[in-house]
Amino acid sequence: MSATETLKRNKTKLIEVLCGDHTFILNKVLEKELITRRDYNNLKSINKENVEGHVIELVDKIMNKGEKTCQNFLELLQTDDVAETYPDLERIKLQDVLPKPVPATSPCNADMVPEAKRLKKDEVYELNSQPVGLCLIINNENFHSLKERRGTNKDAESLADVFSWLGFKVLMCKDQTRDQMEQTLKLFASLHDEEKQLQLQELDVQEWCGRWLPAPQQPVRHGDAFVCCILSHGSLHKVSGVDSQPLAIKEIRRYFVATEQSPLTGKPKVFLIQACQGDKIQRGVLQKDVEEDSLTSIPEEADFLVAVSTVEDHVSFRHPIDGSWFIQSVCEQLRLHCPSGEDITSILLRVNNMVGQKEGSICVGLKKQAPEVKFTLRKKLILSPRCT
Structure with missing residues (x-):
């Protein structure tokens, strides 16, 4: 029996069961990309008097998308996780077209990743170290003269959670001035230096272990990749310290250029920056062609990826409880697509699309945001969940 026919025969019983938590299944079908973000928004906002009406619309939408969906x-x-949420699904005969149950999560063995297996060895960055590398988060929340960045702790925890899942050692520095940010970044760029290791131990560094704890006083070593996340206020091409003094993004990148001594030479370095780049608000239009900047790299500046939450001159949106559009989208898309072996540039393309569909106003198209990604990566960077 076809999947479509199975749904038709069991539609009434299925709707009855899914009414138990209609928002859970709606979020699940979006997560698995069985519906588009537009479908999701339409289904979420339809005017139905009862829960059953919402579930009927969802099931009909799925059935109209064809056999594969x-x-x-x-x-x-x-x-x-779905079976646990809806235990009554067991009494519905849905197994006719399914040989065996599907696990809720993908295997975390990197050898099982299809795309990674198809690529040649020299086309992918090798990530064999344990841990994979360091993930540094600079989280500026409380400023001397600017507004508190409410919601930034949600972003920091989401980043810590997803990058620890991907095998990174996650460290955080909180509420740093411009000079402190510069010092921290330079120290992390020079961890091969014994003196720098001692200076690093003097910083107030926290480590993610399911929650933030004081980092142990022991040497910190780089692995096969480095991720740096900066969450702060900002201005054009700059991020601000809590003293409102700016640090240029290009300067941050220069601290990590390849040298003969650097442990990160030839290794991927990813920078995720959540900060306004101006005070203009982007507005939506029906359609627009976007040209990408062509990046000319020289060897010492190879292997970089810099993703900024918004394009130059414009603001970046952050919810006071749920966190920022950009960082939350990054974490969600990494969770969804790293297990299948998708490379990070493709995932960030999905992030751009996801953020671009968000609305910052009840009036459609009034407040929009578009992240910007630039890179000089020479290979594909594929991050995979690590078994724990």
């Missing part, structure tokens, strides 16, 4: 939907219904 119906098959994927049936597989989703058999994943562990």
Whole structure:
């Protein structure tokens, strides 16, 4: 029996069960990309008097998308987390087209990643170290004269959670001035130096272990990749310290250029920057062609990726409780697509699309945001979940 026919035969019972938590299944089908973000927004905002009406619309939408989507939907219904949420699914005969249940999460063995296996060895950055590398988060929340950045701790925890899942050792420095940020970044760029190691131990560094704890006083070593996340206020091409003094993004990058001594030479260095780049508000238009900047790299500046939450001159949006559009989208897309072996530039393309669909006003198109990604990576960077 086809998946579409299976859904048709069991539609009434299925709707009855899914009404138990209609928002959970709606979020799940979006997460698995069975519906588009536009579908999701429409389904979420439809004017129905009861929960059943919402579920009927969702199931009809799935069935109208064809056999493959119906098959994927049936597989989703058999994943562990969905089965636990809707235990009554067991009494519905959905297994006719499914040989076995599908696990809720993808295997974390990098050898199981299809795309990584298809690529030649010299086309992908090798990530064999344990841990994979360091993830440094500079989280500026409380400023001397600027507004408190409410919601930034949510961003910091989301980043820490996802990058520790990807095998990184995650460290955080909180509320740093411009000079302190510069000192911290230069220290992390020079960890091969014994003197720098001693200076680093003098900083107030926290380590993520499911929650923030004081970092142990022991040497910190780089691995096969480096990630730096800076969460702060900002201005054009700059990020601000808590003293409102600016630090140029290009200067941050220069601290990490390749040298004969640097442990990061030839290794990927990713910078995720959540900060306004001006005070203009982007507005939506029906359609616009976007040209990418062509980057000319020289060897010492190879292997960089810099993703900024918004384009130059414009603001970047942050929810006081849920965190920023950009960082939360990055974390969500990494969770969704790293297990399948998708490379980071492709994932950030998804982030751009996701952020671009968000609305900062009840009036459609009034407040929009577009992140900007530039890179001089020479290979694909594929981050995979690590078994713990």
